[in-house]
Amino acid sequence: MVGDLHTGRTGCMGTLSFNGNKIITTGGGGALITDDEALARKAKHLTTTAKQSHPWLFLHDEVGFNYRLPNINAALGCGQLEQLNEYVDAKRALALRYQEWIDTFVDVAFFSEPTGMRSNYWLNALLLENREVRDEFLQYTNDAGVMTRPMWTPMHTLPMYQNCHRDDLTTAQAIEARLVNVPSSVLR
Numbered sequence: 537m538v539g540d541l542h543t544g545r546t547g548c549m550g551t552l553s554f555n556g557n558k559i560i561t562t563g564g565g566g567a568l569i570t571d572d573e574a575l576a577r578k579a580k581h582l583t584t585t586a587k588q589s590h591p592w593l594f595l596h597d598e599v600g601f602n603y604r605l606p607n608i609n610a611a612l613g614c615g616q617l618e619q620l621n622e623y624v625d626a627k628r629a630l631a632l633r634y635q636e637w638i639d640t641f642v643d644v645a646f647f648s649e650p651t652g653m654r655s656n657y658w659l660n661a662l663l664l665e666n667r668e669v670r671d672e673f674l675q676y677t678n679d680a681g682v683m684t685r686p687m688w689t690p691m692h693t694l695p696m697y698q699n700c701h702r703d704d705l706t707t708a709q710a711i712e713a714r715l716v717n718v719p720s721s722v723l724r
């Protein structure tokens with residue numbers, strides 16, 4: 537949250553992911569959120585094959601998509617939504633434990649929420665000194681059965697996107713060399 541504005545509410549439409557690794561998951565898929573009724577109707581139309589409503593004819597008036605979230609998956613999400621506050625509390629409690637521990641090291645930084653914002657601490661991340669330390673940390677923890685991971689490979693370095701237009705990404709690249717994600721499950 538930024539002040540009292542939830543993530544996804546800053547523009548005219550927000551997208552939420554319910555991918556398997558998220559704080560709430562329906563297995564896959566996600567949701568669009570908007571308070572613009574016309575946009576909502578348009579999105580609904582496009583995501584349900586752009587079929588005009590008619591008692592029997594199959595008339596599609598635009599290029600549409602079959603992006604429905606099946607009821608079974610939606611039910612999973614609804615069940616979890618009721619527990620979202622508890623999940624966030626558990627995530628925040630875990631983050632605090634990481635933070636307190638990390639604060640005892642001078643050369644490791646913990647990604648904490650900026651002032652005036654409230655993070656759900658979906659995934660906790662540490663910033664280590666350099667790539668060598670990062671690699672050592674990944675090796676040590678994974679050898680010990682602790683599932684730590686490097687940052688996702690920046691998309692502009694993947695073979696199929698290498699020639700795409702891009703901005704200056706030196707900060708992203710510098711962080712990529714030093715960042716590790718640490719286990720962040722909700723414990724119940």
Ligand SMILES: *Cc1c(COP(=O)(O)O)cnc(C)c1O
Pocket residue numbers: 552553554555557558565566688
């Ligand atoms: C959530 C997530 C995805 C999936 O996002 P969708 O918007 O649901 O496709 C992919 N990669 C990473 C690293 C993610 O955290």
